[in-house]
Amino acid sequence: MAGLPPGDPQLVSMIVSHLKTQGLFDQFRRDCLADVDTKPAYLNLKQRVDNFVSNHLSNHTWSPHLNKNQLRNNIRHLVLQSGMLEQGVDRIVAQVVDPKVNHIFRPQVEQVVQEFLSPGSCSQEPPVLLTPESEEEEQPSDSSEEGELPPDGPDIFIVPELV
Template sequence: MAGLPPGDPQLVSMIVSHLKTQGLFDQFRRDCLADVDTKPAYLNLKQRVDNFVSNHLSNHTWSPHLNKNQLRNNIRQLVLQSGMLEQGVDRIVAQVVDPKINHIFRPQVERVVREFLEAIEPSVAASQQPDELSDEKPNTAGL
């Protein structure tokens, strides 16, 4: 591991896997999803999609022979092609995720990454992270 520079794809992959096994991504997902349905961007997007679907369905007459799966897939494609989801999701992310990045997510990710790096390379991690709690000088008598 000592030979892997910061940003190395193998090291990044290992760190991401570690973050996943620690449940951090799942925790972030739960935290964000808990807030989503109260945000104006979500409510606006839901209203826009509901209106779009209602308008589309108003042009169809129900019959027992109506292929509901085909109609559902057609509506799904029209919604995707309209671009309203991309724009709406960007706004939702701006309202839900962005405010949490610096003061909630980043400190937790940094802590878990630091712990991971210390576990795989204790001497390298220790030399990069000075111990601010100790005023003692390192013992170099045996060197």
């Protein structure tokens, strides 16, 4: 592992497997699914799909000989073809996942990755964020609150701990 360069597919695969064994992906999925049904994008998509299905079914007359499986598969195909799911899911991700990425998911992933790459050398505290100005002073920047990540940029460094 130590000989693999950053970004090496084998290293990335090992890190992803480690994140999965730590249960982070399952935790992130639970956190996001808990919020989905309250977001406007989900409610809007649900309403659009319900209306689409109702309109399609209104064109069919029920009979005991109706092939329900074929009808169901036909509706599924038409919904997928319409593109409404793709657009709706993109909006749901924007409302549910995107706000959590930098403030919740990223710090947890960075901590687990650092522990994976350097076992035993990490402290239990989250990484301290430094800007070039504060690095000279060896103090965290006052511009961001503890645990809050500033916007990504070339002048931000993540340091495991200050000495």
